[in-house]
Amino acid sequence: MSLRVTGAVAARVLQQLRRDPRTLVLIVGVPCLLETLLKELFAGRSPVFQHVGPPLLGLFPFVTMFLVTSITMLRERTTGTLERLMTLPLGKLDLLAGYGAAFAVLAAIQAVIVSALAFGLLGLDVAGPKEVVGALAVANALLGSALGLFVSAFAQTEFQAVQFMPAIVFPQVLLSGLFVDRGSMATWLRWISDALPLTYAYEALARTAANTLDGRFAADVGVVCGCIVLALALGAATLRRRTA
Amino acid sequence: MDAVAIRVEALRVVRGGTVVLPELTCEVARGSVTGLLGPSGSGKSTLIRSVVGVQRVAGGRVEVLGEPAGAKQLRARVGYMTQATSVYEDLTVRENLRFFARVLGAPRAAVEQAIGDVSLTGNADRVVSRLSGGERARVSLATALLGVPDLLVLDEPTVGLDPVLRRDLWQLFHGLADRGATLLVSSHVMDEAERCDALLLLRAGRLLAQGTPAELRARTGADRLDEVFLRLVDEATG
Numbered sequence: 001m002s003l004r005v006t007g008a009v010a011a012r013v014l015q016q017l018r019r020d021p022r023t024l025v026l027i028v029g030v031p032c033l034l035e036t037l038l039k040e041l042f043a044g045r046s047p048v049f050q051h052v053g054p055p056l057l058g059l060f061p062f063v064t065m066f067l068v069t070s071i072t073m074l075r076e077r078t079t080g081t082l083e084r085l086m087t088l089p090l091g092k093l094d095l096l097a098g099y100g101a102a103f104a105v106l107a108a109i110q111a112v113i114v115s116a117l118a119f120g121l122l123g124l125d126v127a128g129p130k131e132v133v134g135a136l137a138v139a140n141a142l143l144g145s146a147l148g149l150f151v152s153a154f155a156q157t158e159f160q161a162v163q164f165m166p167a168i169v170f171p172q173v174l175l176s177g178l179f180v181d182r183g184s185m186a187t188w189l190r191w192i193s194d195a196l197p198l199t200y201a202y203e204a205l206a207r208t209a210a211n212t213l214d215g216r217f218a219a220d221v222g223v224v225c226g227c228i229v230l231a232l233a234l235g236a237a238t239l240r241r242r243t244a
Numbered sequence: 245m246d247a248v249a250i251r252v253e254a255l256r257v258v259r260g261g262t263v264v265l266p267e268l269t270c271e272v273a274r275g276s277v278t279g280l281l282g283p284s285g286s287g288k289s290t291l292i293r294s295v296v297g298v299q300r301v302a303g304g305r306v307e308v309l310g311e312p313a314g315a316k317q318l319r320a321r322v323g324y325m326t327q328a329t330s331v332y333e334d335l336t337v338r339e340n341l342r343f344f345a346r347v348l349g350a351p352r353a354a355v356e357q358a359i360g361d362v363s364l365t366g367n368a369d370r371v372v373s374r375l376s377g378g379e380r381a382r383v384s385l386a387t388a389l390l391g392v393p394d395l396l397v398l399d400e401p402t403v404g405l406d407p408v409l410r411r412d413l414w415q416l417f418h419g420l421a422d423r424g425a426t427l428l429v430s431s432h433v434m435d436e437a438e439r440c441d442a443l444l445l446l447r448a449g450r451l452l453a454q455g456t457p458a459e460l461r462a463r464t465g466a467d468r469l470d471e472v473f474l475r476l477v478d479e480a481t482g
Contacts, residue, residue: 008343019335079330081332083298087298089319242297
C-alpha cells in the first residue's frame with residue numbers, strides 16, 4: 001500500500017464531489033429536511049422523535065454513501081478509468097482506502113451539520129456522548145461505502161445501481177429494530193435481522209442514546225467494523241486487473 | 245538489450261463466446277513507432293488490451309519489455325491510452341493529469357509538459373466534459389505520456405483530430421521513439437500507416453502481414469497503402 005497513491009485517490013474523489021455542488025447540498029440538505037419533518041410529524045409526541053431521531057442521525061450516512069459510492073464506482077468501471085488505473089502502479093487497497101477516506105470526510109461533514117441542527121435547533125437529546133453518535137455515523141458511512149463498492153460490480157447501468165438501494169438498504173433498515181422492536185419480531189425475521197450488519201449499527205446507536213456503553217455496545221461496534229472489512233474484501237475481489 | 249519490445253506468441257482471446265484472436269503471433273521492435281492497422285472489429289483493441297495486461301487471455305504468451313504482459317514491474321513503464329477517453333469528465337485537464345501524475349509518482353513539471361505535448365495549454369483549466377471529442381482524446385493521450393514510459397500503447401489516438409494536430413502528434417510520437425521509447429499505435433485509417441516505421445496489418449483477428457511500409461509495397465507491388473491492404477486480403481483469401 002502507498003500513502004501517496006491513497007492520498008491521490010482520496011483527493012481526486014473529493015475534487016470530483018466539489019465540482020458537483022448540487023450533490024453536496026443534497027447530501028447535507030436531505031437529512032436535515034428529514035430530521036425536521038420527523039420533529040414536526042411527532043410534534044405532540046416528543047418521545048417518538050427522541051427515540052427515532054438519534055439512530056436516524058447515525059444511519060443517514062450509511063444510505064447516502066452507499067448510493068454515492070456505488071454510482072461513482074460504477075462510473076469508474078463503465079468509463080474505462082478503472083481499466084486505466086489497473087494498468088498503473090496502484091494497488092487495489094490504495095484505491096479502496098482512497099475512496100473510503102474521501103467518503104469518511106464527506107460523512108463527517110454531513111454528520112456535523114445534521115447533528116448541529118438536530119441537537120441544536122430541533123432539541124434532540126441523547127443520554128450518551130454526542131461525539132459517539134458522530135463517530136458511529138462515520139463508521140456507518142464506511143459500511144455503506146464498502147457495500148456500495150461491492151454491489152457496483154453487479155450493476156451494468158446507473159438505473160440498476162440505484163435499484164440496489166431499496167433492495168439492500170431498505171430491508172436492513174426495516175429489520176434493524178428501529179421500527180419494530182426485535183424482541184417482538186417473528187423468529188425467522190429475527191434470524192435475518194441477526195445476520196444484517198445494519199442491525200448492529202442501529203443497536204450501537206440506540207445504546208449510545210440510552211448511555212449504556214457496555215460490553216454489548218463494544219460487541220456491536222466490533223461487528224460493524226468487521227462488516228466494513230468484510231465488505232471491503234469482497235469489493236476488492238470484484239476489482240479485476242484482467243477482464244473479459 | 246533485447247531488440248524486441250513486444251513479443252506475442254500464439255495469442256488466443258475469446259470474448260463473450262466469440263473468438264477474437266484465434267492464434268496471433270507478432271513482434272514490435274524496440275525504439276520503433278509501430279502501427280497496428282486494420283478495420284474496426286479486426287481485434288486491434290483486444291491485442292492492445294492483451295499487451296497492457298488487462299485482457300483475459302485463453303492461450304499463448306505476451307511478453308513486454310522482457311516481462312510477462314501485465315507484470316507489476318511494467319506498470320510504471322508502460323503508458324496506455326484506451327480507445328474510450330478514460331479520464332474524469334468532471335475534473336479539469338490539469339486536475340486529471342495531476343491525479344495520474346501523483347499515482348505514477350511523476351513530478352509536477354511532467355504535467356505541464358504533457359499538456360503542452362498535446363497542445364492543450366490554453367484549455368488546461370477547463371473541465372473535460374466541456375471539451376470537444378478530439379480534445380478529450382488528447383487529455384487521455386496526455387495521461388499516457390506522463391512518467392516517461394518506455395512503452396506507449398495508444399489505441400486510436402488520432403481519431404477525429406484535424407490534420408495539423410495529427411501531424412504534430414505523429415511528430416511527437418517519432419520524437420519519443422528517437423529518445424528510445426517504443427510506440428504501438430492503432431488506427432483504422434490507412435493513410436496513417438504511412439507515418440509508421442513498421443506495420444502490423446490485422447484483419448478478422450489474423451495477422452495479414454508485418455513489415456515496413458516499403459517492404460509491404462515491394463511485396464504487393466501496390467503504391468498506396470490501402471491498395472496494399474486490399475492485395476494482402478486477396479492474397480490471404482484467394
